Amino acid sequence: MNGFEKRAALIKDKILKTTLEMLKTLEPSNLRIADIAKTAQVSQVTIYNYFGGKEALIHEVVKNYIDSSISDFQKYMQQDGTVKEKIEKMILQDKEAYHTLSPFLINQLLTEDKELAEYVQKETNEKIIPSMIKLIEDGKENGEISEKVTTQAFLVFINFCLKHYQELVEMVNQENNTDLIESMHHIFFYGICGKEE
Structure with missing residues (x-):
């Protein structure tokens, strides 16, 4: 895995962990990409690029x-x-x-x-x-x-x-x-x- 791939994997993992934490207190219907992006400190575009949608x-x-x-x-x-x-x-x-x-x-x-x-x-x-x-x-x-x-x-x-x-x-x-x-x-x-x- 090169440097770019490692960084991408870390960002993806951070988004996944952030979403898991948020699901402890929020219903999926109340979860918003904007809130996940803000908490994970990434752009909404990054989340859409990695996962395609909520x-x-x-x-x-x-x-x-x-x-x-x-x-x-x-x-x-x-x-x-x-x-x-x-x-x-x-x-x-x-x-x-x-x-x-x-x-x-x-x-x-x-x-x-x-x-x-x-x-x-x-x-x-x-x-x-x-x-x-x-x-x-x-x-x-x-x-x-x-x-x-x-x-x-x-x-x-x-x-x-x-x-x-x-x-x-x-x-x-x-x-x-x-x-x-x-x-x-x-x-x-x-x-x-x-x-x-």
């Missing part, structure tokens, strides 16, 4: 965010650790993601952007699900997951938990009850009748 810019921001999240997920799934540690890390990542781009916003964007929705589905099928299946198989092999738990049931259950985790976070914030998350984690790992060993 919709394409938001598409690129969300795609990069998803790529980064999946990459982080794959890294910690490949590290040494117990099934419990990996699931706790997965839940923590979901909680952190909630404060970056809310699941409601991502769902809205995926509904409006079919190409992005297809990309997310492809990445999930090719990267996330195989990692989850390996986690289950390893857990069964070392006795952390009961043989009674099927792969399909585990995937359905953990997907359900992750989809509704943002609701739990909102409840904790509203009621100022941090014990609720601990209690939900206990139910997840040990069931309502199980005891920690």
